[in-house]
Amino acid sequence: MTKLLLSLHVLAVIIAVGPVTVAASMFPATLRRALGDPCDSDARTTLRTLHRICRVYAGIGIAVPLFGFATASSLGVLGDAWLITSILLTATATGVLALLILPAQDRAVAETTGSTSPSPAPTPLMPGRLAMLTGIFNLLWATVTVLMIIRPGSTTGA
Secondary structure, eight states, rough: HHHHHHHHHHHHIIIIIHHHHHHHHHHHHHHHHHHOOOOOHHHHHHHHHHHHHHHHHHTTTTTHHHHHHHHHHHHTTTTTHHHHHHHHHHHHHHHHIIIHHHHHHHHHHHHHHHOOOOSSOOSSHHHHHHHHHHHHHHHHHHHHHHHHHHHOOOSSSO
């Protein structure tokens, strides 16, 4: 059962987190292009698509911690420091995405396409700030990945 849970956890990470990291990373450059040329309808369409990818796959991403907790429980490592650190980093990454990146993307899409934003966002619209927040999000996930691979007490012998 542990192998199945671990496989589902890793698949959920690849399927959910991968597209968000790529789409969120592409968003600031596309936003710069859309802001630089208001007549560039391709940039505005791409912004909407990238934002939709981020929103949808962020929702699918709930499977990552669900399978992660099930796997950790099965392995008996719920109290290990490396896992607790990974959980905190994952929660931080989730907060950055849900509270900072997605609302800023909402606003950016609304301002560049003329649509209304579904929720008010407290941060100003700036491609540089979005790029920084996305970099932080990606760095948090990279750190979690390293902790999951090179975890203290690993039985892989590496």
